[in-house]
Amino acid sequence: MRQSAVRIMPEKLKLLTIPNISLCIPSCSIVEFAGLSDLASSMYKVMVENSGVGLAAPQIGYNIQMLIIDKDPMFRQSQLGHFACEDFFCLVNPTLQPTKSNKIQIVDQEGCLSFPGTRDKVDRYEEVEISAVNVKGEPSRFIIDGLVATILQHEIDHLVGILFPFRSSSSDTWFKYSKNKMEMDRCLSVMQKNSTRTCGHFMVSNLLEFCEENSIKFDETKLARVKKYCG
Numbered sequence: 434m435r436q437s438a439v440r441i442m443p444e445k446l447k448l449l450t451i452p453n454i455s456l457c458i459p460s461c462s463i464v465e466f467a468g469l470s471d472l473a474s475s476m477y478k479v480m481v482e483n484s485g486v487g488l489a490a491p492q493i494g495y496n497i498q499m500l501i502i503d504k505d506p507m508f509r510q511s512q513l514g515h516f517a518c519e520d521f522f523c524l525v526n527p528t529l530q531p532t533k534s535n536k537i538q539i540v541d542q543e544g545c546l547s548f549p550g551t552r553d554k555v556d557r558y559e560e561v562e563i564s565a566v567n568v569k570g571e572p573s574r575f576i577i578d579g580l581v582a583t584i585l586q587h588e589i590d591h592l593v594g595i596l597f598p599f600r601s602s603s604s605d606t607w608f609k610y611s612k613n614k615m616e617m618d619r620c621l622s623v624m625q626k627n628s629t630r631t632c633g634h635f636m637v638s639n640l641l642e643f644c645e646e647n648s649i650k651f652d653e654t655k656l657a658r659v660k661k662y663c664g
């Protein structure tokens with residue numbers, strides 16, 4: 434007879450989708466790196482289960498500045514090698530700026546796991562310079578263009594609370610979700626406040642202030658997750 438063992442299971446991460454207001458809240462800078470690598474691996478599972486190529490921590494209910502992208506052979510490992518984990522790359526506290534030599538914007542069809550079943554044209558910089566630390570807290574910077582640059586711009590937007598249809602010139606994508614019009618309008622108005630924000634230093638006190646200003650209830654579980662990594 435098989436004996437059933439009692440095991441403490443790791444928390445099952447759940448993909449958040451619009452109109453969850455947590456997706457519109459800016460994320461905090463990470464200062465504590467213990468356990469981050471395990472969290473990134475759990476994020477990778479969620480990404481693969483949902484057939485994505487990138488995922489940002491707020492999408493699984495962690496408002497912390499961390500993102501992962503798939504370690505696809507077509508992605509340039511030479512630039513991203515510093516950020517390599519087992520099956521993916523992980524960037525912590527990333528900041529981004531368009532390169533001086535190339536500020537041309539490109540137009541491509543984007544999608545987002547938090548906005549299921551929707552694709553739209555979004556303007557993105559063709560080439561960007563990214564600074565970030567890896568899961569161990571070691572810094573590096575690199576210049577990248579093409580598809581990976583687009584994915585990284587999309588994921589870094591998540592870390593300031595911006596979802597891709599907000600960057601689209603047409604508002605159609607956003608309002609396809611009219612059955613949740615009230616919640617969608619609320620997300621949109623919060624996102625409007627983030628529109629000029631760049632990813633940078635953001636502390637737990639800033640997060641609490643932001644939530645209070647916008648009458649957002651940030652529940653205890655989510656706050657505990659942020660405090661664990663962001664002090």
Ligand SMILES: [Zn+2]
Nearest residue numbers: 544545546547
């Ligand atoms: Zn997304």
